[in-house]
Amino acid sequence: MNGIVRFRERDDAPASDTYKWNDPPEGTIGASVADMDVHIAPPVASALHDAVHRSSTGYVKSHMRGVADSIAxxxxxxxxxxxxxxxxxxxxxxxxxxxxxxxxxxxxxxRLIMNTPVYYPFFEVANEVEMAQVRVSMVEDDGRWLLDLDRMDAEAADGGIILLCNPHNPTGAVPTRAELEGVADIARRHGNPIISDEIHAPLTYPGHTFVPFSEVAPDLADRLFTVTSTSKSFNLPGVKFAWLIAGSPELAAGVDDLPVMLTYGTSSFGPAATVAATSQGDPWLDELVERLTERRDRLGELLAERLPRTRWLAPEATFLAWLDFRGYDLPEEPAAVLKGHGVDLSPGVIFGEEGRGHARLNFGCSAQTLELMVDRIATALEG
Structure with missing residues (x-):
């Protein structure tokens, strides 16, 4: 490793103003919000410092060719x-x-068809655009979380948009090419548009391959959007910058015609941070994936040693662990119990009914923080 990725410790002052570190009660380890305890990549930090020095704080257009070129x-x-x-x-x-x-x-x-448990803002997206939520449960098979293609096919026959989470949050599953081809076949058969959220793609672990949905279905480009960002992979959620990739000029024009208040709000620092990340950030990102692989593997060891009744499938991407605590006789949802013992996890039920008895844990943290977090959970559940 090159040693360019630096994780913050819990007493690191620069982290104190973030929601993840500042919202839970004092002394609680924040492991619910999906950002990492990591200092941003040096090229990104330099670009942001330069943007401030240049007073680059004006409004941002919805398309800037130089930025788009770097992203592409x-x-x-x-x-x-x-x-x-x-x-x-x-x-x-x-x-x-x-x-x-x-x-x-x-x-x-x-109708908005989604695979639950799923990133809970998907439900709010459906509400915002006044679409019915159609929830198709993921299935566990042979040590992997899979898309239930049969159920998706049955639901897609009644119309609606297929909304994919690829890689999947909270399970960390990376759909295989065969699974995505199955989704494409469904969309062809029933005429469904597709939106693919691919924000966690850069955080796919060795041994697994991320496949962009656009790659398996070029013939569906006229009804496909890909939506993504560097906010997860480069830890930049506060920079407020993401992008849509329209499958066709007509879809891009459709975005241009949306009301300005729907598209407004991109940060003036977003273009600088994104160009730096996408043009100079590869070495940092490669090392980050190595470090997160270590954290994931260590979490697996700790669960086996300290929390043997906790079930999980090691994530294939993301810095998020989907933990099944149903092996414990808990009086309430696991996240509520554990918050009282100094660990703030995401309640599983917010991701869908399949999440009852589960919680999502963010392991994008220092080794020391991870050890302390599991120690507190084990003390609470195992005594």
């Missing part, structure tokens, strides 16, 4: 994904981008 080059380099820069549009965050995409696609049957 990055997609090609990291994922082998050809992207036309002219089809990229900016958004303040991925959830806003999903709302923009759903508004443009706007099928006659207003």
């Amino acid at each position: 080059d990055w997609h090609g380099r990291r994922f082998g994904q050809p992207v036309d820069p002219s089809l990229i549009r900016f958004a303040p965050n991925v959830v806003n981008g999903l709302i923009q995409a759903a508004t443009v696609l706007n099928p006659a049957r207003k």
